[in-house]
Amino acid sequence: xxxxxxxxxxxxxxxxxxxxxxxxxxxxxxxxxxxxxxxxxxxxxxxxxxxxxxxxxxxxxxxxxxxxxxxxxxxxxxxxxxxxxxxxxxxxxxxxxxxxxxxxxxxxxxxxxxxxxxxxxxxxxxxxxxxxxxxxxxxxxxxxxxxxxxxxxx
Numbered sequence: 441x442x443x444x445x446x447x448x449x450x451x452x453x454x455x456x457x458x459x460x461x462x463x464x465x466x467x468x469x470x471x472x473x474x475x476x477x478x479x480x481x482x483x484x485x486x487x488x489x490x491x492x493x494x495x496x497x498x499x500x501x502x503x504x505x506x507x508x509x510x511x512x513x514x515x516x517x518x519x520x521x522x523x524x525x526x527x528x529x530x531x532x533x534x535x536x537x538x539x540x541x542x543x544x545x546x547x548x549x550x551x552x553x554x555x556x557x558x559x560x561x562x563x564x565x566x567x568x569x570x571x572x573x574x575x576x577x578x579x580x581x582x583x584x585x586x587x588x589x590x591x592x593x594x
Contacts, residue, residue: 472501472502473499473500473501473502474499474500474501475498475499476496476498476499477496477497477498477499477500477508477510478494478495478496478497479494479495479496479537480493480494480495481493481494481541481569483520487520490518490520490521490522491518491522492517492518492520493515493516493517493518493569494515494516494518495510495513495514495515495535495541495543496513496514496515496516497510497511497512497513497514498511498512499511499512500535503534505536506536506537506538506539507534507535507536508534508535508536508537509532509533509534509535510532510533510534510535510543511531511532512529512531512532513528513529513530513531513532513533513535513543513545514527514528514529515527515528515529515543515567516528523554524554525553525554526551526552526553526554527551527552527554528549528550528551528567528574529549529550530545530547530548530549530550530565531545531547531548532545532547533545533547533565540568540569540570540571541567541568541569541570542566542567542568542569543565543566543567543569544565544566544567545564545565546563546564547563547564548561548562548563549561549562549563549564549565549576551574551576556585557584557585557587558582558583558584558585559582559583559584560576560580560581560582560583561576561580561581562576562577562578562579562580562581563576563577563578563579564576564577564578565577
């Protein structure tokens, strides 16, 4: 079902919740064009060996200012016990790994829960990993399948 603006705010808050803060293990910047680009962020101790967020792309090319042009971006989030939470996809983005993990694009983006019951998509986005914020700016649509919310039984 498609939802109104008030529900979209709830959905956006849910999406923001899933992009929780992380601690980063050391990251290296590619010197040139990279195929199969991947960078990961990890949970704090005691789960510091568990990946929390994985950003990957089919390829990444360096841009001025330490930025990367990432094609076929994919962001995956995981729980502390390794279960998948969200998958976010975009055909292209500019990624600033040295500026707190900021990614943005005027292009299309699609976010969905691992079970596929909740989806948000639109055009134009800004993701601030360290601030726990994903903003989708235009043509935003939210779809929630039956059973997404578990209501208490009386």
